[in-house]
Structure formats: structure tokens, C-alpha cells
Amino acid sequence: MNINAVVRLMSLLSLWMRTGEGQIFQPELTPNTFLARITSNTVMLKQPYCVFDQTCPDCEIWLVAGLCSANAIFDAQVNSSTPNILSLSPYPTAFNSSSNNFFLTRVGLLSDFPCNLSSNDQYFVVGADGKCSGINCNGELPDGFSVCFKYLLIYTNETLVNSSNWSVNIDLPKLLNLHNINDGLSARSGAMVVITSILCAAAALLLLLFFIMLCITCCTKKESKEISVTNSIRIPRYDTHDLKNRVHPYDNPAYQSDFKNYSTANTLPKDAAQKL
């Protein structure tokens, strides 16, 4: 008890001296801009270099991690001098509805974090063990809540030597449900509207022109044109005999060079009548 009182007095003195020096006496987020600095279940803190000034060879630094609403609950439980601080709130049941909403986990030996080796590249991930089952395991935090941290300096017989201030509130984002992503149609692109409208119009126009063409050809077929016969024209040669590829001697000799079989459509006198 005496030793404890002396250590407590020394810690108070060093606390007073430390604040005079301007040291940070609470857990802080790592200053690096890591993408995973604050996720919905984990937080990356600076390693506790230069937090506690005691030279206590076997002391360990422990972290209290919990909802900020449970800060007072933890402080009250600690001040009532419970002997087993470390098993105050085991992790697996820590965040149940009727629980204390905090847990304790070990960061490391005090001697591993001397002031002169302070480095911002080092970090400590709270929640790195995921959903673990140990009493003091580094389990993940509940998403969507504000969490606060505190460092404790614990002697090997589980007595509390010193404790830091509470950190600022750190808001964990709520983990979003992937099924709430709306993957329906977002918007119609302009290209799609252009292509659809022009192609539909073109197809309709084509059909219309097709029917007009059919109407015109059917109508003009019924009108028959009279052949006006004046003087020398080509006359149809009706083959009474089957004389293919031979010129008839009794036809108009001017066209004898024409060896075509006159029963084909080529020599019917449509064009000739119009030339006159």
C-alpha cells in the first residue's frame, strides 16, 4: 500500500510536470493518412510513445476501448478499487445490451515505447483481431457508434499505476448494407435516344415508301399506253416457226443486224414509240 501511495504521488507529480512540457497525454489517431485509418470496426492509433513518463521496468500499457457513453462507467468502476481491472469487461460480451460497453486490451511493455524512439510511422490497430473470444483480445468495435480510448499503465500484479486522459470522440461510420445499393436504371444516355428514335423513324419511312411504291406500280400497270405508229419503227416479230437466232428475210431489212429473238421483252415497241 505504501509503495502504491508513493507511486501514485510520483505519477501525479510527473503528470503535472508532463503537462508543463506539452506532451500528449491521451490516445490519438495516427497522423498518417492511411485509407483504413477509421473503418467501421477498427481504428488506427499512434503507438503510445512518450505517454507515460514513469520508469517502471515491468509495467505494461493497456488500452481501454469503448463507447464514449461508457467513459463514466469505466472511471467509476476503476475508482472503486476493484482488484482485477483487466477482467472488468471481457471482450466477447463487452458490447451486449446490458454490458459495460468497453474492453481492455494489451498494447505492449512500457519499455518498448521510450520517448527518444518516438515515431509517427508506427501504429496500433484497435480491432485487429476481429471477432475474437479472449477476455482481453483486441476485438473489433461496434459500427456506427462514437468510441473513446484511454491508456492505462498496469503493473505486473494487475494494479493500476497510471491512466491517461480519454481521447476525443471518434465516430465510427455505420457499415452500409450492400443490398441497399440501388442498381436500377440510372439515366438514359443521349446516344440511346438518338439511335432509337432515328432508327424507328427510318424503318417506318422505309415501310411507307415501300407501300407507296407498290401503289404507284399497281396503278400505272392498269393504264395502257397507245402505241402511235407513224413510219419506220421496229415491229414485233412473232415467230410462227421455232427459228431461234436467225434473221427472218421478210422483215424490215434495216433491223436485220439485230439478231435478237423478237419474242423477248427487249424489242417490244415501248421505247420506240416515245422516241418519235
Next chain:
Amino acid sequence: MGAGALTCLMFVVIALNAIAAAAGLALFAVAIWVAVDGYKLYPISGVSGKDDIFAAAWIAIFTGFAFFLACIFGIFAALKRSRGFMMVYLIIMFIIFLFECASAITAATNRDYLVGNSNLVKKQMLQYFADSSTQGKQITQTWNRVMEQVECCGADGPSDWIQYNSTFKQMFGSTYIWPLSCCKRLSTFEVEDKEGCMVGKASTIFPKGCFQHIESVLSRYTWAVSWYGFSVLMLVFFTLVIAMIYYMQLE
């Protein structure tokens, strides 16, 4: 119409049909390129059930080749100066025209569903990556390949893995926040800095999202089928109008 003018019109019809035949053959080739899917992104549309871009490509393969054959027949019909052949040609071309319209419209419309914004691709990735079903394996393979080759992570960025719950998080969330495919690698394919990548150190992870690449590839496929199909159809429309005029001038 005079014989000379009719012959001139016949040559115009033959020339347009020749060009349309070549264009149809090129459509056939481009549609084959789309259907072959050189970028291997088919699972993204296949798993979501919205693979009509590729269905439109298959239709375009058939209509492209059909345009080629029908235009050759059209050249023959024009040379023959036969009304009957020209009528058959017009009807066949009109039917192929309608199918090609369907292909172009389908591809353009379906692209909007798939890659209008990143939501569908992101949701599919979160749901199926690291899933053990057949679709999960396909999606996992596709995404791993895309992330490693294009050097990107997630749909909009690595924060997709942090913000949303996912199959991957449920399976590996206690160890890994995002897949190791998001990490920069050396030329020996080893991860450059695994610890740094796992916490998201900026120099060890790919910060940009993969959606831009996926959107550009699927858009490229779509524009190949729909815009090129559209231009072939405009050419064919003009050809058919001239062919109809030619038909009316025959006999």
C-alpha cells in the same frame, strides 16, 4: 425514263449495293470482335443477367453477313433489270433492316442499365467477390484480373470495401480489409508491401476505382455494335430508296 438514264440509275444501284455489301461484311467482323470479348468482361454482364450487348452482337453477326449476301443478290437483280428480283431483294433487305435496327437499339439501351453509374457493378462485386458459387468464382476471377492489370481497386475506390458489408468482409474481414489484388506488386508478382497495403498506405495500394475501365470497355463494345450498325443502316436506307426508284423505272 430514257435508256441512258435507266442505265445510269442501274449503275448507282449496283455501286451502292457494293458499298453496302462491304459495310455489311465489316459489321459482321466488328460484331465477331465484340462477341469474342477480348477484354474478358462477359461475367460482369452475364451474372447480372443483363448481357444484351452480347446478344445484340450475335444478331449483328447474322445481319451483317445477311446484308452482304443480299446486296450481292441486289447487284445481280439490278443487272438482270428484273422487277421480280428487285421486289424479292427489297423485301429481304427490309427484313434484315428490321433485325439490325433491333440489334443497334438493344445494345444502346442495355449499356445504360449496366454502366450508367457504378452501382450495379459495385453491388455485384460486393456480393459475389470471394463467394464460392459458380457466379462468385467467375466474378472473383474477373475482378482479380481487372484489378491487377488495370491497377485499380474496387468499383469507385478502395473505400468501397470499407463502407459496405460484403461477402469478402464476412469471409476474410478479420485479416484483410480489401483483396490483395488491390496492392501494388513487383515485377516478380510479389506484393510490394503487404503490411502497408493492408492499412491503406497510399504508396502501396491502387487508389483509383475500376469502374472507369469497365465502363469504357462495355461502351466500346456497345458503340461498335450500335453506332456502326446505325451507320450501316443509314447507308442501307439510302440504297433501298434508290432501289425503289429503280424498281419503279423498270419495265
